[in-house]
Amino acid sequence: MLVRDIMxxxxxxxxxxxxxxxxxxVMREQRFRHLPVVDGERLVGVVTxxxxxxxxxxxxxxxxxxxxxxxxxxxRDPLTADAADPVEDAARTMRERKIxxxxxxxxxxxxxxxxxxxxxxxxxxxxxxxxxxxxLEVRLPDHPGELARLMTFLAGRxxxxxxxxxxxxGSESSRTVLRVASIETRQLAQELRKDGFEVLWPPxxxxxx
Amino acid sequence: MPALxxxxxxxxxxxxxxxxxxxxxxxxxxxxxxxxGHRLEPVAPVPATRQDLLAIHDEYYVRRVEELSAGKPVRxxxxxxLDTPDTPAFEGxxxxxxxxxxxxxxxxxxxxxxxxxxxLQLGGGLHHARRNFASGFCVYNDxxxxxxxxxxxxxxxxxxxxxxxxxxGVQQILYDDKxxxxxxxxxxxxxxxxxxxxxxxxxxxxxxxxKLNVPLEPLTEGDSYLEVLEKVVPPALEHFKPxxxxxxxxxxxxxxxxxxxxxxxxxxxxxxxxxILGWADAFTGGRxxxxxxxxxxxxxxxxxxxxxxxxxxxxxxxEQLPETWRRRWGRVLGDRPPTAFHDPSPLRADIPNRAEIxxxxxxxxxxxxxxxxxxxx
Ligand SMILES: [Zn+2]
Numbered sequence: 001m002l003v004r005d006i007m008x009x010x011x012x013x014x015x016x017x018x019x020x021x022x023x024x025x026v027m028r029e030q031r032f033r034h035l036p037v038v039d040g041e042r043l044v045g046v047v048t049x050x051x052x053x054x055x056x057x058x059x060x061x062x063x064x065x066x067x068x069x070x071x072x073x074x075x076r077d078p079l080t081a082d083a084a085d086p087v088e089d090a091a092r093t094m095r096e097r098k099i100x101x102x103x104x105x106x107x108x109x110x111x112x113x114x115x116x117x118x119x120x121x122x123x124x125x126x127x128x129x130x131x132x133x134x135x136l137e138v139r140l141p142d143h144p145g146e147l148a149r150l151m152t153f154l155a156g157r158x159x160x161x162x163x164x165x166x167x168x169x170g171s172e173s174s175r176t177v178l179r180v181a182s183i184e185t186r187q188l189a190q191e192l193r194k195d196g197f198e199v200l201w202p203p204x205x206x207x208x209x
Numbered sequence: 210m211p212a213l214x215x216x217x218x219x220x221x222x223x224x225x226x227x228x229x230x231x232x233x234x235x236x237x238x239x240x241x242x243x244x245x246g247h248r249l250e251p252v253a254p255v256p257a258t259r260q261d262l263l264a265i266h267d268e269y270y271v272r273r274v275e276e277l278s279a280g281k282p283v284r285x286x287x288x289x290x291l292d293t294p295d296t297p298a299f300e301g302x303x304x305x306x307x308x309x310x311x312x313x314x315x316x317x318x319x320x321x322x323x324x325x326x327x328x329l330q331l332g333g334g335l336h337h338a339r340r341n342f343a344s345g346f347c348v349y350n351d352x353x354x355x356x357x358x359x360x361x362x363x364x365x366x367x368x369x370x371x372x373x374x375x376x377x378g379v380q381q382i383l384y385d386d387k388x389x390x391x392x393x394x395x396x397x398x399x400x401x402x403x404x405x406x407x408x409x410x411x412x413x414x415x416x417x418x419x420k421l422n423v424p425l426e427p428l429t430e431g432d433s434y435l436e437v438l439e440k441v442v443p444p445a446l447e448h449f450k451p452x453x454x455x456x457x458x459x460x461x462x463x464x465x466x467x468x469x470x471x472x473x474x475x476x477x478x479x480x481x482x483x484x485i486l487g488w489a490d491a492f493t494g495g496r497x498x499x500x501x502x503x504x505x506x507x508x509x510x511x512x513x514x515x516x517x518x519x520x521x522x523x524x525x526x527x528e529q530l531p532e533t534w535r536r537r538w539g540r541v542l543g544d545r546p547p548t549a550f551h552d553p554s555p556l557r558a559d560i561p562n563r564a565e566i567x568x569x570x571x572x573x574x575x576x577x578x579x580x581x582x583x584x585x586x
Contacts, residue, residue: 129404132290132337132342132344132345132377132403132404133402133403134401135404157294158294159294160287160293179404181290181294181295182294182402183295183344183374183403184468185402186467186468187467201400202400202401202470203470205428
């Protein structure tokens with residue numbers, strides 16, 4: 001999944017001379033919280049609803065009047081991303097730099113924007129959680145061929161896998177989360193266990209005595 | 210007089226001998242009722258028509274079911290959840306599915322026309338089927354169709370789903386409808402198919418606040434189940450004031466069920482059914498339509514549904530299982546066939562975090578009511 005698959009495009013932008021009041025109105029009307037600030041075609045900053053509220057707050061030492069220019073309160077030289085970046089790269093940048101959005105720039109022009117909410121949508125889509133399915137979690141030794149063994153097992157039963165996420169867990173193993181088109185997830189888990197897989201989810205059910 | 214709805218043609222809804230959705234379960238219920246000396250005469254339905262199905266299902270979906278049913282290849286069947294390992298195609302599946310829908314629709318009609326108040330449809334409850342997608346053994350959604358047949362004639366319906374799986378198909382079809390409330394108690398979607406049924410799924414548009422979900426912890430036992438059931442259902446019915454209660458009475462929350470992880474016993478089911486009948490008397494003038502649903506333990510499911518039939522008819526619950534019935538079904542009753550009608554009590558299962566499970570379930574019920582109540586006023 002690439003940034004272009006989840007970005008909002010075109011992005012609504014304002015100019016550095018827009019007043020705080022007008023920028024706030026744009027946010028309210030369009031239900032956005034992040035606006036790129038462009039001078040002609042060149043991206044010069046980002047202004048958020050938080051910037052506006054802090055700048056105009058009665059608690060500020062010297063509150064900005066509503067007619068002030070956006071250029072006075074925006075963040076300058078914002079980080080940007082490319083439409084062809086993988087979404088996880090964008091997510092890492094936003095997490096590491098603690099920012100809520102990334103304008104997407106192509107040939108010096110703002111073509112879109114992604115926010116934290118768009119990344120949540122990406123997570124939901126990546127996990128295939130909107131299709132009826134059973135969830136399996138399997139711990140695999142971190143060796144070549146282990147994931148293939150798991151997939152061969154499922155393919156052998158004619159099961160469709162809606163989504164699969166694999167991530168490293170310590171240095172020796174990886175964890176794989178699958179959503180499988182099967183109501184019989186529990187049996188599947190038992191069969192996987194019998195075949196030597198370490199199934200973490202669904203957990204085993206104790207027997208009544 | 211309560212009515213029982215059944216036709217031997219229901220047995221044609223079968224995905225093969227090794228498939229868990231076995232017609233044997235209902236055959237065992239009828240035989241057990243007979244051996245207990247009850248001569249209940251079922252009312253026979255007619256199959257639903259194609260037109261009936263189109264009240265909810267898309268024509269292009271029904272057409273694909275018909276083609277598979279006639280043995281024709283359908284290249285994109287899997288895109289519609291058809292001909293999959295869970296829901297394999299079989300010859301005659303269209304007609305078999307329409308028989309079950311016909312039964313549930315007949316139940317709705319008997320209630321609508323004031324001919325019956327308590328009806329038990331001995332089949333159906335295919336709550337996973339979507340408008341254009343088969344899922345979890347369900348091809349046509351008989352319960353959503355029955356609810357629809359009532360609400361379009363002005364009778365508002367509360368749908369209660371006690372199957373261990375989330376009633377996702379019914380919920381989705383009625384999601385933005387203000388004339389139907391759906392309540393589903395199920396093992397949490399984090400653990401179990403189909404993965405949905407979170408407390409935050411409250412409905413949309415004018416239907417918001419009317420779709421209620423109680424996702425339960427794995428290993429939930431009867432006490433905790435009844436506690437949350439009582440916490441959620443009466444206030445919801447009190448608010449919604451339905452004309453009819455439709456109940457999907459899947460039996461797969463039983464502890465012996467291999468598809469899921471709840472720990473209900475037949476004694477718990479007796480309590481649940483008695484409560485539901487009481488709520489029907491209190492909130493819908495006694496009008497209640499029960500269907501079957503999931504339930505994959507051949508030892509437990511026939512006893513749970515026989516119990517339901519007995520309670521619906523106000524008949525006593527026996528102590529023992531008739532010897533003849535046990536002998537006749539011995540080969541499917543498992544290694545330790547039950548001798549008593551009820552499960553042993555108490556269950557004494559090894560559940561390490563019982564108190565925590567109960568606590569979490571209560572919290573979920575609270576969170577659900579907190580989320581839904583603002584839409585009730
Ligand atoms: Zn079920």
